[in-house]
Amino acid sequence: MLGVSHRDDNQSLRAIVGNTTAMTAARNGNTNPWPDGTILGKLVWKDSRHPLWQPALVPGELSHIEFMVKDSKKYANTGGWGFARWVGMELKPLNNDGGKPCFECQKAAAETDFVFTRPAPLP
Amino acid sequence: MLGVSHRDDNQSLRAIVGNTTAMTAARNGNTNPWPDGTILGKLVWKDSRHPLWQPALVPGELSHIEFMVKDSKKYANTGGWGFARWVGMELKPLNNDGGKPCFECQKAAAETDFVFTRPAPLP
Numbered sequence: 025m026l027g028v029s030h031r032d033d034n035q036s037l038r039a040i041v042g043n044t045t046a047m048t049a050a051r052n053g054n055t056n057p058w059p060d061g062t063i064l065g066k067l068v069w070k071d072s073r074h075p076l077w078q079p080a081l082v083p084g085e086l087s088h089i090e091f092m093v094k095d096s097k098k099y100a101n102t103g104g105w106g107f108a109r110w111v112g113m114e115l116k117p118l119n120n121d122g123g124k125p126c127f128e129c130q131k132a133a134a135e136t137d138f139v140f141t142r143p144a145p146l147p
Numbered sequence: 148m149l150g151v152s153h154r155d156d157n158q159s160l161r162a163i164v165g166n167t168t169a170m171t172a173a174r175n176g177n178t179n180p181w182p183d184g185t186i187l188g189k190l191v192w193k194d195s196r197h198p199l200w201q202p203a204l205v206p207g208e209l210s211h212i213e214f215m216v217k218d219s220k221k222y223a224n225t226g227g228w229g230f231a232r233w234v235g236m237e238l239k240p241l242n243n244d245g246g247k248p249c250f251e252c253q254k255a256a257a258e259t260d261f262v263f264t265r266p267a268p269l270p
């Protein structure tokens with residue numbers, strides 16, 4: 025697990041996870057650029073309130089699961105990242121036009137190799 | 148990873164994780180009661196705003212890390228759970244009086260074996 029986040033514009037909770045290449049890179053601070061072979065995943069749930077503890081927002085319905093895969097040659101046109109998204113519990117693949125719309129948005133994080141998530145502080 | 152949560156009373160983000168016993172129990176829906184040997188961990192960070200994406204709340208300073216360990220004999224006085232908390236990046240152990248104050252609060256989740264977290268919906 026690399027991090028967690030909460031979006032208060034679209035009321036959703038996220039977990040950001042990585043494969044071993046990603047976790048090793050994060051532990052070593054070797055994330056700009058992330059090495060080839062990195063896979064980052066994000067799981068997104070709609071907010072719900074915990075029935076026994078109202079101030080806690082917890083995962084409700086699964087919204088989507090998405091991935092970024094680093095291969096600086098194969099995905100040279102989109103910052104070295106391949107993009108994929110599956111929607112809902114039925115994991116319906118999103119046709120994302122080779123990742124172009126994803127990349128457009130992830131460009132806002134160009135200074136950190138197109139990745140928003142900064143590994144959560146850990147001892 | 149079992150779940151994520153956001154508390155909007157005390158502005159903090161949480162990741163809830165489990166050992167293999169916990170993850171297997173969660174996958175099999177075998178969590179009421181959780182089996183002996185279960186270890187649940189919770190990592191708590193103060194909220195911060197992502198500098199490049201304001202609506203995203205992301206982990207700031209580490210607040211504390213805490214655990215619940217299931218041993219129905221050893222911890223019979225506190226619902227079968229042992230409790231521990233370490234505070235801050237320096238992981239200062241909290242003297243928690245044998246888990247009594249933790250248990251008092253976790254009692255609100257008595258109907259789910261004193262555990263609030265319900266494993267996040269996954270396909």
Ligand code: HEC
Nearest residue numbers: 029064066090091092107108109126129139140141200203
């Ligand atoms: C409207 C803007 C926007 C679009 C479009 C977008 N993203 Fe993101 N993405 C973000 C933001 C902001 C974050 C970090 C905040 C968060 O946790 O949600 C993020 C995070 C991610 C992450 C976790 C790694 C990281 O950068 O923090 C993945 C993986 C990801 N996005 C994949 C995708 C895929 C795949 C698509 C297209 C199908 C896509 N994104 C489209 C804004 C966007």
Ligand code: HEC
Nearest residue numbers: 077080152187189213214215230231232249252262263264
């Ligand atoms: C004021 C109430 C309160 C007290 C006191 C409290 N907890 Fe909790 N605890 C909660 C709530 C509510 C959740 C679930 C929501 C969340 O994610 O924060 C939770 C979740 C947890 C979890 C994750 C598993 C679960 O039940 O969801 C652990 C582990 C945990 N607490 C350990 C402790 C320990 C150790 C202490 C004492 C040092 C403690 N708690 C004291 C309210 C409390």
